[in-house]
Amino acid sequence: MTENPFLNLTYEPALEALGDDYYDVVVAASFPQHILRFRNDDLLPRLNLEPDNVSDFDFIEAFGQFQQRSPLMALRYHGYQFGDYNVALGDGRGFLYGQVRGTDKVLYDFGTKGSGTTPYSRNGDGRLTLKGGVREILASEALHGLGVNTSRCFSLVETGESLWRGDEPSPTRSSVMVRFSKSHIRFGTFERLHYLGRADLMSPLLDHVIEVYYAHLLGIQDPQERYGQFYAELVQRVAQLAAQWMSVGFCHAVLNTDNMSITGESFDYGPYAFMDEFNPRFTAAYFDYMGRYSYGNQPRVCEWNLRMLQKPLALIMAAEDLETGLARYRDHYYAAYKQKMLTKLGFGELLPELGDELLRLTLELLEKTQVSYHDFFTGLTGQFSPQWCEDPEHILQTTVENSDDEAATLLKAWRFHYHSCLTTLSSEEITQIGQCLRQHNPTTVLLRPEIEAIWEPIVAEDNWQPFYDLVAKLQDPFGEG
Numbered sequence: 361m362t363e364n365p366f367l368n369l370t371y372e373p374a375l376e377a378l379g380d381d382y383y384d385v386v387v388a389a390s391f392p393q394h395i396l397r398f399r400n401d402d403l404l405p406r407l408n409l410e411p412d413n414v415s416d417f418d419f420i421e422a423f424g425q426f427q428q429r430s431p432l433m434a435l436r437y438h439g440y441q442f443g444d445y446n447v448a449l450g451d452g453r454g455f456l457y458g459q460v461r462g463t464d465k466v467l468y469d470f471g472t473k474g475s476g477t478t479p480y481s482r483n484g485d486g487r488l489t490l491k492g493g494v495r496e497i498l499a500s501e502a503l504h505g506l507g508v509n510t511s512r513c514f515s516l517v518e519t520g521e522s523l524w525r526g527d528e529p530s531p532t533r534s535s536v537m538v539r540f541s542k543s544h545i546r547f548g549t550f551e552r553l554h555y556l557g558r559a560d561l562m563s564p565l566l567d568h569v570i571e572v573y574y575a576h577l578l579g580i581q582d583p584q585e586r587y588g589q590f591y592a593e594l595v596q597r598v599a600q601l602a603a604q605w606m607s608v609g610f611c612h613a614v615l616n617t618d619n620m621s622i623t624g625e626s627f628d629y630g631p632y633a634f635m636d637e638f639n640p641r642f643t644a645a646y647f648d649y650m651g652r653y654s655y656g657n658q659p660r661v662c663e664w665n666l667r668m669l670q671k672p673l674a675l676i677m678a679a680e681d682l683e684t685g686l687a688r689y690r691d692h693y694y695a696a697y698k699q700k701m702l703t704k705l706g707f708g709e710l711l712p713e714l715g716d717e718l719l720r721l722t723l724e725l726l727e728k729t730q731v732s733y734h735d736f737f738t739g740l741t742g743q744f745s746p747q748w749c750e751d752p753e754h755i756l757q758t759t760v761e762n763s764d765d766e767a768a769t770l771l772k773a774w775r776f777h778y779h780s781c782l783t784t785l786s787s788e789e790i791t792q793i794g795q796c797l798r799q800h801n802p803t804t805v806l807l808r809p810e811i812e813a814i815w816e817p818i819v820a821e822d823n824w825q826p827f828y829d830l831v832a833k834l835q836d837p838f839g840e841g
């Protein structure tokens with residue numbers, strides 16, 4: 361009997377119980393070295409564990425050496441990548457290590473990245489670069505801090521190998537990451553069954569998804585109605601996720617259907633970026649030549665991905681129910697995005713009449729002037745004063761003023777409307793605006809230079825302190841900075 365609390369958790373064989381049509385049993389790589397670089401103590405209470413009672417070695421044994429767990433399951437999936445259907449996918453450098461029920465009753469997956477080759481590795485080495493692991497930690501902690509529905513990183517272990525990559529100075533260091541997520545079942549998990557013509561495997565998978573991740577729908581007796589409600593809710597969750605990314609200025613960069621979770625949770629942070637200047641055409645991945653996954657396209661490609669998911673679901677569902685579900689996507693998206701943006705503007709739910717116009721003018725101003733998205737909101741937060749009710753001219757002093765005539769005209773119109781919005785509020789409501797701005801506009805933003813700034817000391821002198829400091833700030837993004 362081990363003392364390691366991770367090895368003593370009660371693992372639930374939820375996915376395993378579906379049978380081996382959905383995964384391959386694999387073996388983890390054995391690595392020359394194990395150095396724990398990150399442990400997410402924030403997540404331990406959810407497993408009913410106290411950080412003080414869990415040693416670094418416990419993390420290494422469980423999540424670097426993968427001791428005493430079986431089966432390790434490489435999940436099978438396909439997916440649309442940049443619009444083209446790809447059958448040569450599946451967990452090529454990861455596996456599902458185990459599933460555990462949190463203290464919140466949610467079933468969580470421990471999924472690996474960089475844990476060795478599998479039948480799906482093609483010519484890949486099954487590995488994750490250390491920088492890739494660091495970047496995924498930063499993205500998921502940042503998004504979580506900003507209220508985005510995201511997977512988290514549980515641990516990162518440096519593994520002492522040299523890797524060769526086209527997009528990093530090589531040789532580069534290696535790592536294995538463990539992700540903590542609400543399911544690794546992807547749209548592509550369903551798409552594979554459609555491609556293989558395995559309608560017989562569709563109902564067990566969908567029933568499983570509903571039972572575990574949409575359990576509140578189990579009371580619906582008629583399966584067709586239940587499936588219809590499931591899809592309608594997935595559509596809503598994905599629309600909300602897209603709205604969350606857009607409002608925080610995040611570009612995921614690789615929204616292939618194998619990177620879309622069936623629970624509507626965001627995950628897989630490769631070449632992502634938080635956008636600096638507001639630009640709907642901003643792309644984060646150097647290989648996204650057509651801008652398919654640009655910042656501004658994200659809501660549309662998510663809708664397209666949901667449409668592609670209709671093909672497998674249509675094997676067991678009525679086409680009409682699928683259409684009804686998807687028809688609500690745009691309304692869900694706009695409602696969620698508007699609510700998030702009006703909150704960033706300080707108003708929250710206070711503007712039933714004038715909110716649409718304020719949002720429209722804000723986006724027009726941001727787009728035409730290409731100001732820094734985050735500086736705009738930080739400026740608004742820092743400068744806000746109840747005095748603005750008296751005089752629109754004083755609202756938000758920005759560098760926009762010094763640019764061209766069109767920008768100055770837009771700023772004037774925006775100020776005028778912001779002022780009109782303020783005049784509809786009671787004095788008590790106006791005092792809440794400053795607080796709302798501070799609570800929803802982060803003082804720390806994970807722009808690319810911040811990532812390079814913490815990476816340099818790691819490369820130069822193995823100094824991880826700036827990385828830990830940045831993680832702490834991202835976990836508390838509305839603090840003093």
Ligand SMILES: Nc1ncnc2c1ncn2[C@@H]1O[C@H](COP(=O)(O)OP(=O)(O)OP(=O)(O)O)[C@@H](O)[C@H]1O
Pocket residue numbers: 448449450451452453454473480481482483484485486487488614618619627628629630
């Ligand atoms: N170094 C590698 N070795 C083997 N397979 C790889 C490697 N890198 C990526 N793959 C595979 O290529 C496909 C697309 O990779 P992608 O980067 O989207 O996923 P991933 O990052 O490996 O995993 P996840 O989606 O869980 O974050 C997946 O099937 C993945 O397993």
Ligand SMILES: [Mg+2]
Pocket residue numbers: 618619628
């Ligand atoms: Mg992926």
